[in-house]
Amino acid sequence: MIVRNSGRLIARATSPRNREARRLIIQAIEAALTSVDPIRVMKNRVGLKGNVLCVEGFRLDLRRFRRVIVIGAGKATAGMASGLEEVMGRKITIGLVNTPRGAQVKSKTKKIVFHEAGHPLPDYNGVQGTREMLRLIANVDENDLVICLFSGGGSAMMPLPADGISLADERKVTAALLKAGASISEINAVRKHISRCKGGRLAELLYPAQVLTLVFSDVVDDRLDVIASGPTVPDISTFHDSIDVLKKYGIWPDVPQTVRSVLLDGANGKRRETPKPGDRVFHRVHNFILCNNRAACNAAVEQFRKSGLNSLLLTAYLEGEAREAGRFLSSMIKEVEFFGGLLSKPAAIVLGGETTVRVSGVGRGGPNQELALCACMTIQELDGVAVGSVGTDGIDGPTDAAGALVDGATVSRARRFGLDPSHYLRKNDSYSFFSRLGDLVFTGSTGTNVNDLSFAVVL
């Protein structure tokens, strides 16, 4: 049982058809989360036949290597490392990965050490772990295989500022960019130029070893240079770009002096650029995305189909404001409910991606809960209709819930409790709303992270 309170969530339904719709969504959530469980994914996607390691048709004879070293960082890395050890066992020489605080896995690793690192803000634990990793790979040569495990959160969890820059300075710059509303690619352009591992720099450090990078993607379009800031991936941004970004948002004057001088030195050719596409440091590097949001979406679609529903993966590229995504989903639910041109009933719609919340209120919540809150307001009184939305890491926004589950009767039930949904939406207080109703979905930390999933069922 992955959804811990599934029984109670189903019992909240006020009609048999809503109960069934809720049950189907919980099943889909569980199928989706199971499909992206890191241990399971590693065992399914990484194979060892004799001495040959296989990943998606790529084969490596391990006898060619003196050592196999495992490093990595990210929210799913504990499970990934554990799964890799189940596959490779004693073929692994040594390893260390930065994992989230309190990460638990079923089977203990014997070769790969777990080192806790802060997230979402990088901390000195993370720096220390990264230094340990660099020590492990200090003397690698062409006789070594280094397996890198990266997943969402890997950027924060593998921090190591460039020489001369303190962690506090790096954090200051990132925080200023976030506050100014810079895009992720703009933030990355800067971060990659003030870090020692990001933006392909790790590939430099690993050269000329054989490098196999295995990735769990938490990025909507699976861009390898974005996930964990692409430590083993060519960087297309430059020192000049990063200065331009800081100037564009007017924060250049406030940037710590250490950061400015690193960037200016780089722009003046006194520091080496991040490695670019075609650079020889990538010649022995192979990056593979083993798991992503789409995999979870497909598992949910499959589960719905097994249950006899006409199912559609609408998009795995969902982005934008969470509440608006909820309305959008409702507009398609109505199309199915009243016309069925899109899909015939009984039907299920699956959406994957990452929505955001522009916070204007003072409440608690997360994008999945806010999506569900807005959806329940727009599917009022439809019977046999339910919407569920969850973060696959089990943590939606700064809350202890993975998301929420609603149906066409949720608003009338809320009214009976004296709760006005639009009031809670205005205050960005979806957590309090669903907490009162008992409609929060709890999974606990799942040890994986492939972004968010939203489901609608129309019976």
Next chain:
Amino acid sequence: MIVRNSGRLIARATSPRNREARRLIIQAIEAALTSVDPIRVMKNRVGLKGNVLCVEGFRLDLRRFRRVIVIGAGKATAGMASGLEEVMGRKITIGLVNTPRGAQVKSKTKKIVFHEAGHPLPDYNGVQGTREMLRLIANVDENDLVICLFSGGGSAMMPLPADGISLADERKVTAALLKAGASISEINAVRKHISRCKGGRLAELLYPAQVLTLVFSDVVDDRLDVIASGPTVPDISTFHDSIDVLKKYGIWPDVPQTVRSVLLDGANGKRRETPKPGDRVFHRVHNFILCNNRAACNAAVEQFRKSGLNSLLLTAYLEGEAREAGRFLSSMIKEVEFFGGLLSKPAAIVLGGETTVRVSGVGRGGPNQELALCACMTIQELDGVAVGSVGTDGIDGPTDAAGALVDGATVSRARRFGLDPSHYLRKNDSYSFFSRLGDLVFTGSTGTNVNDLSFAVVL
């Protein structure tokens, strides 16, 4: 040619595939607008066989009636009246409809007079026209047939406050409700209780004549009690409800005294409630929706199919923030472009409904232009991809354009012009952006109104 600048819009494309994608969208816009042309719709949907008038299987022998009187109001009413005359000719005894200023139709009407009325704010011209209509129907009895023609804008264009309330007072209340963010059903609850024709009151006035109400819907879920405030449709709101609404938004104290006393009298039983479902005044009333957004969407889907594209009407219930709808559409474009699970290429996606803009900047634009602006930012560099969005009335927001047309190269073209799309989006200045690029779609006032249409083509 409905899109007046279609040649230039196609010529803006910087690649053959983008040119083709643009051409296909313009064709779809034209097919959709043609399908909802009021004259054409009236001629297709209203039939006269000998003396029998037929509307969707409903038949009326005109020999039963002494007189056939036509009244109505709304943005499409000029064309509707003109089309009705083409069908019924001299069977019409007399008529008067409130039409938008400057409404033009190909064939002049002989029996039905056009009376200009203000929109979106009601004016005294509108009041005068409504009074004329009431004079025409003053003595109707069971031997009369009254045909009512309503379309979007009919509520503002058929104003007649209840006795004792001035037009200025009615406008004040509506404006206060709009400003406070009341929903359309809340605003209607109030308006229906301070007007002489809305909320079924016209049916009261027409009783016991035979009433045939023909409607062009500009409302997302085609609710008859909402379109033009439902003059011949049972009202489910009460005087009490309208007072509650005004109190809920804290504007009750500021409501003009005349309005307050009408509402309080009504709540105390001193004024008759609006007629409710089952009321005998509706026994001889038949309401028909002749045309709606879905009809236009279907015509577009049909056109795309004829052109060999896999086409999908995703929803005709689109609502929400325009820019977010643009992002959402892009998320599906990417799904089609990169995976094709939703639809195989070449493909077209059709969306209908009504999005809104929460204005925070000082620029010019409309929801369709803002949707297109956000879409072009999220489909950058996809070749053979175009998005178009238009208001079917030909007037998007307070601009002279119907909407805009973009493709995957629009942003790079804008950059060459020195235009930063995110800057224009922030300022809600989509009109200026597209005006500089020449990507506005111009149709002029179309004389119809079935809300907005958005199209995506992925070749």
